[in-house]
Amino acid sequence: PCRAQPKKKKKVDVKKEQAQKERMKKKLKKLEKAPPELIPIEDFITPLKYSESNRVRSLPALSPEESERRVLLLKKWCLFKQKQDEAEKQAIKALVESQQEALKELRLESEELFEAAIRRDEGLFPFERDGPSYTPPLPGYDPPEGKCVDITKVYTQ
Amino acid sequence: DALLGCHRSYRSRPTHGIGKFKYLLPKEAPKKRKEKVQMKEIDAGTEYQYGDVNIQMTSYDLCLVEHFAQYVHRLCNRLSIRVNESYAMPTKTNEVLFMEDRGSKMQLDAVLTTHQRVVQIRGLSSTFAPILLEIIQSSQPEGVHLLMKQHTEADFKSRLKSRPELEELLAEMS
Numbered sequence: 001p002c003r004a005q006p007k008k009k010k011k012v013d014v015k016k017e018q019a020q021k022e023r024m025k026k027k028l029k030k031l032e033k034a035p036p037e038l039i040p041i042e043d044f045i046t047p048l049k050y051s052e053s054n055r056v057r058s059l060p061a062l063s064p065e066e067s068e069r070r071v072l073l074l075k076k077w078c079l080f081k082q083k084q085d086e087a088e089k090q091a092i093k094a095l096v097e098s099q100q101e102a103l104k105e106l107r108l109e110s111e112e113l114f115e116a117a118i119r120r121d122e123g124l125f126p127f128e129r130d131g132p133s134y135t136p137p138l139p140g141y142d143p144p145e146g147k148c149v150d151i152t153k154v155y156t157q
Numbered sequence: 158d159a160l161l162g163c164h165r166s167y168r169s170r171p172t173h174g175i176g177k178f179k180y181l182l183p184k185e186a187p188k189k190r191k192e193k194v195q196m197k198e199i200d201a202g203t204e205y206q207y208g209d210v211n212i213q214m215t216s217y218d219l220c221l222v223e224h225f226a227q228y229v230h231r232l233c234n235r236l237s238i239r240v241n242e243s244y245a246m247p248t249k250t251n252e253v254l255f256m257e258d259r260g261s262k263m264q265l266d267a268v269l270t271t272h273q274r275v276v277q278i279r280g281l282s283s284t285f286a287p288i289l290l291e292i293i294q295s296s297q298p299e300g301v302h303l304l305m306k307q308h309t310e311a312d313f314k315s316r317l318k319s320r321p322e323l324e325e326l327l328a329e330m331s
Contacts (some may be wrong), residue, residue, distance in 0.1 A: 028326045035195075036317040039247040043219060043272060088292065092236070095288045103284070119204055120283035126306035127290065131216075131297045146255030146266065152247070157318040 039155050196313045197241070200279055207281045209241065209308035212293070215273045216301040225301055226274035229293060236289070239279045246273035246316065277308060 062070075107114040166172040202208030212229060216222040226243065233240050249271040257264050281289065290305070297303055 024326060024330065028323070028330065031320065031323045031326065036320070038316055039318050041245050042248050043245060088296075092288065092292060095291070096285070099284060099288070118283060120202070120207055121286070124286060124290075125207070125210065126304065128305075129294060129297065129303045131299050131301040131303070134299055144255045146253065149252040149254065150249065151252050151268075152249045155318045157320045 034157070037157055042153075196310065199308055199310065205283050207283065207286060207307070208279065210278050210281055211304075211306055211308045211312060212276045212278065213246075213273060213304040213306070214275075214301050215271060215304070217269050217271060218300055219270070219272045221298050222272050222274050222301055225298055226276060228296065229276050232289075232292065233276065233278055236285075238281060238285075238289070241277040241279050243274075243276045244316075246275060248272050 103114065103117065106117060166175050200208035214222050214225055214229070216225075230240060230243050251269045251271065253266045253269060255264060255266050256262075293303065
């Protein structure tokens, strides 16, 4: 049914809605202005209980034989590590050299195969590998029932 | 007159810049502006070179994974592979509960923290990649899980804090 005087509520609603939208846009602009922050890493923050200076260790005095033994052990360890590092460098060198030789031979064989070999391997990434374990899993082990709960602290900006 | 009394050294005269002294003072460090965490451009790589590659090492043992990350970083330096960034991902804490033999209660067994370190490299040539992989695998310590993959925007975004208010507003607007 048409009225003589139309309702005024519609205009007020439209104005209110517009005002609300503007407020939301302003809020959005403010939030977007702030740059995103990195999540702080708990590893690098020392917990306060370790910075209290109550805990101070007093080490016993070392006998000269003991310190001598330790210095010689350190030297042996250094030598061992150096040999290990040298072996690794040699291994890398050998691998690279053999690879280059193989590629040279391949080039002499056929250019097409050489080009295909030089291209990057799409199937290489992603590459996943679990580290070796001290004790591999037992075959007939029946673990007790349980569950894992993720309690990582969620940071919000 | 005041106008004629001023001693202005003109630019062509030898007395130009006679009163300057700031060049003699030690240089002040410029004001530190907060560095905005912006995503660096991700390199896609050519046909003979991989672009940005992430080497992610995860483990429960913090010292082990840190030392391994340092070893990988130094290895890349020695082999003159460009290392873009070497950062740590936020640690995840897991509570392991197990059911008691007799009873319905879940008992707390341990609280484990998972640590992850990432070394980002660029410009790895396609012939050298399998060699690098072999070397890293041969020196992988126990309990450290290795993952190598291409760097994506999602990887970068997972390092940033979530902004629920912004997302809510965006959802309301659209």
